[in-house]
Amino acid sequence: MVELRRAVLQAAAAPFPVLVEGESGTGKELVARSVHACGPRRAQPFAAINCAAFSDELLETELFGHARGAFTGAVSTRRGLFEEASGGTLFLDEVGELSPRAQAKLLRVLQDGEIRKVGESVSRHVDVRIVAATNRRLRDEVHAGRFRSDLLYRLEVGRPAGSAAWTGRGARPTSGRRRRGRSEAAGRSRRARWRH
Numbered sequence: 001m002v003e004l005r006r007a008v009l010q011a012a013a014a015p016f017p018v019l020v021e022g023e024s025g026t027g028k029e030l031v032a033r034s035v036h037a038c039g040p041r042r043a044q045p046f047a048a049i050n051c052a053a054f055s056d057e058l059l060e061t062e063l064f065g066h067a068r069g070a071f072t073g074a075v076s077t078r079r080g081l082f083e084e085a086s087g088g089t090l091f092l093d094e095v096g097e098l099s100p101r102a103q104a105k106l107l108r109v110l111q112d113g114e115i116r117k118v119g120e121s122v123s124r125h126v127d128v129r130i131v132a133a134t135n136r137r138l139r140d141e142v143h144a145g146r147f148r149s150d151l152l153y154r155l156e157v158g159r160p161a162g163s164a165a166w167t168g169r170g171a172r173p174t175s176g177r178r179r180r181g182r183s184e185a186a187g188r189s190r191r192a193r194w195r196h
Contacts, residue, residue, distance in 0.1 A: 012039035020133040028133035036089040044088030052097035070119025096134035110154040
């Protein structure tokens with residue numbers, strides 16, 4: 001637990017995105033909230049969204065907002081979560097469930113720091129710390145062609161070589177890379193890990 005707290009503090013102090021990987025129920029959102037609460041953005045908003053709960057179109061509106069008249073029922077302009085969390089932290093839960101289209105849009109925000117509301121042609125600058133979580137191993141998803149390698153690189157950009165991984169319960173540090181002599185079963189038994 002001491003190692004986990006130390007790692008959360010280290011991640012909170014850095015300006016980079018944080019990726020949390022682990023099974024459901026292992027405290028990924030708690031880690032995300034701790035990173036926000038311990039960092040310099042703690043006085044700013046924290047917003048969260050479950051990426052698996054929305055279709056592409058609804059997710060785009062939730063994240064980026066929409067202009068008045070952008071679609072039927074859009075009677076007024078609406079801010080998205082990127083704008084609402086500007087200056088703070090946006091927690092993207094189940095980021096591994098994003099479609100290829102949604103992955104491309106998220107990558108653009110991470111690269112350029114800009115969003116475009118649905119129905120607008122003007123880009124807006126946003127300053128948001130991203131904490132993403134998934135119950136999938138994203139490196140495996142990249143190898144299977146289901147997740148973009150460039151997006152994974154952006155989400156892991158601050159992870160130093162040899163950074164530790166933590167299990168969700170009964171935490172103990174283990175190497176982020178599998179060491180010689182460790183069994184495949186031991187590697188699979190890790191409950192939750194996070195990278196920064």
